[in-house]
Amino acid sequence: MKPVKVGLVGLGTVGSSVFNLLISNRTELERRLGRTIDVVHVGARRDNPVCNLSAVRVSRHVLDVAFDPDVDVVVELIGGTTVAKEIILTAIAQGKHVVTANKALIAQHGQEIFAAATEKGVGVYFEAAVAGGIPVIKALREGLSGNRIEWLVGIINGTGNFILSKMRNEGAAFAEVLKQAQALGYAEADPTFDVEGIDAAHKLAILASVAYGIPLQFDKTFTEGISQIEIDDINYAQQFGYRIKHLGISRRTAQGIELRVHPTLIPERCPIANIDGVMNGVLIHANAVGPTLYSGAGAGGNATASAVIADLVDVARSLDVSAANRMPPLGFQSAAMSDAPVLAMDEVETAYYLRLTAEDHPGVLADITRILSSRGISIEALLQKEVSDPAHDLVPIVLLTQRIKEKEMNAAIAEIEALDSIASKVVRIRLERLDA
């Protein structure tokens, strides 16, 4: 069979890995497909010395790749949401299939891109956009297609997981570990995108769309970062048998879809609680199979390239599929997308970890439990420590609650903070038991 001809746009870390892996794993790919996958055209503003480009056409004007009639599939790996979008829409308009690792672009402009692809009968593949080399889009879209997906939680930002793991292992503060992560190249000079959960929100929006067949709704995703997490909280969590992870969480409820990224206490005996360092993991709860977990490298050139090439193999296998049978980008027919609303954070139900700093006199605990109880909030566990600040007679009170709507918890926290005996803001971290 004739080769599948690839136009590769972007020759950075991932692009160069794709280019070189297609060469080094060429025999294995040909054993699978009965044909080769050949990069015939590279679009890059500059060469990358790790790639031997002598046998391929190279364009500095990267859009040329999308117009090349010799190209069957365009692989977009330049990132960003402007030129990348133009390249992808042009490739689709030219009748070419598209593979991309661009989570920001899919999360923000996926609808437009998918509509164009459906119109032209071509495929759009983006396994590499979420959790790097872990085939979790494929698991949701195909492997679990016999199920109704109920919820999923993911450690989908390696930088944040590295920081939280290191804080716990070394008892070091956030700011200190962030500096180490930056020195190691795991965090950017401006770490906002990773540590505030924006990157995770992009990926969560994509996972939820593929899980439930809903439009991409990154803009409605609730986001809370990890920069406020203190060692004390990690340690208290551990005393209760929990770990703190920065999770993307999505749940399909009768009222709507939850989309939220925030630090979360999860039971330490859950396998996902033990996914540490820069590793990623996604736990999916589906109605037939129950929970399944997928973990591995969430970033890095070769890991991401692994996902890109798997998408290319899927494209190769589906070149002659009819438009009606072609895998829709989200795994659901475009005419069958659900319009279930995204649930406002106020309406989300979850459990909580609360840490209060209170004056050490009788009656404080009674006030707190009265306030919680009046809002229907049940306490599951409580830890009152010895006086931590003898000069001011302040004690930390740490408690875990049962599930309750966020708006009730917000109101309760406001009331608690208004008590004279409460010395500072209440620390509140959400908690998920992951058991149903």
Next chain:
Amino acid sequence: MKPVKVGLVGLGTVGSSVFNLLISNRTELERRLGRTIDVVHVGARRDNPVCNLSAVRVSRHVLDVAFDPDVDVVVELIGGTTVAKEIILTAIAQGKHVVTANKALIAQHGQEIFAAATEKGVGVYFEAAVAGGIPVIKALREGLSGNRIEWLVGIINGTGNFILSKMRNEGAAFAEVLKQAQALGYAEADPTFDVEGIDAAHKLAILASVAYGIPLQFDKTFTEGISQIEIDDINYAQQFGYRIKHLGISRRTAQGIELRVHPTLIPERCPIANIDGVMNGVLIHANAVGPTLYSGAGAGGNATASAVIADLVDVARSLDVSAANRMPPLGFQSAAMSDAPVLAMDEVETAYYLRLTAEDHPGVLADITRILSSRGISIEALLQKEVSDPAHDLVPIVLLTQRIKEKEMNAAIAEIEALDSIASKVVRIRLERLDA
């Protein structure tokens, strides 16, 4: 689009789950496919009261399903290797696609079945044959297709994992826990198939074939069960930071393919070491992405049905794919299968845990280390306990070794057992660090 018409053979636990899930998840499936998946013909020796069969044709002569011209896909869920094989080969001969959960049949007769399917240009799908609802065949065959798979280890028998987990958690002996597993329905009255590793060997042979594109070689798979594992060994392993799991292990080496099922010490910090109870997990090491882990329910009606239905969805999406582009059963073109030999167990290299019972006098340890050293076996860690049996002055000596060929270890053990100071057989459990 017109429905995909399914002939379902077998209406036991899995068959009835498939039948009912296709009904309860019908809307979700139609949202995915733009068509429904309808069971039109059921072959079963008797009805199952949990299934409403009023709208489908029912045959007591199950082979009739494979001849039904109205059926597009035959789902074989009766198990066994005789009638099941006849049904599948008949269905293929009739030009029908096949989905099966039958690991014994695929492991033992896969070559013949796949050859027939390739000849007729139809698909054979068997996701449900390995690790129940975990889409690990899909991960190997598609999700990691950009990689060269290097090795994999799997907890692929829930019964064995349940027993080992419970022995560790409760300090109970094998025989006692086996009885509990039998009472709970997790183990058969004759547990040989599960606890001696035969079931796991079926699944391992399938995983290895899909991983490397080699023929199914169940008959060459080394198998050692868990019935000899003692609580002492679980506890010593724990002192070294290891857990004992019953693993299927396959590695591609320059000399050949390792295919082995045996109890194995693995580091407790590895996520796969924390997959407990009846859960299954497969850790795959591939050359681009590195290690990825897949875990979830490995058995049960609905979990297995989840995999069967995912296969049906794949069949539905590929109905009009050309024979050349159709996914080969093992993910590799039949003309491109590797003839790499299966490595004899003697030639396999692994690390070891050894427990010896020795007389408590000077020189014993020197004898042991001399023997090991003469065979090139390095000791990584050693634990010499206080006298355990004062009446006879016997002490346990526990040690972990570096990697060495099995034949060297066998020879060393024979020499050690011949020492006058060694009081009983050496307990030997293989050990894998899973780090490369």
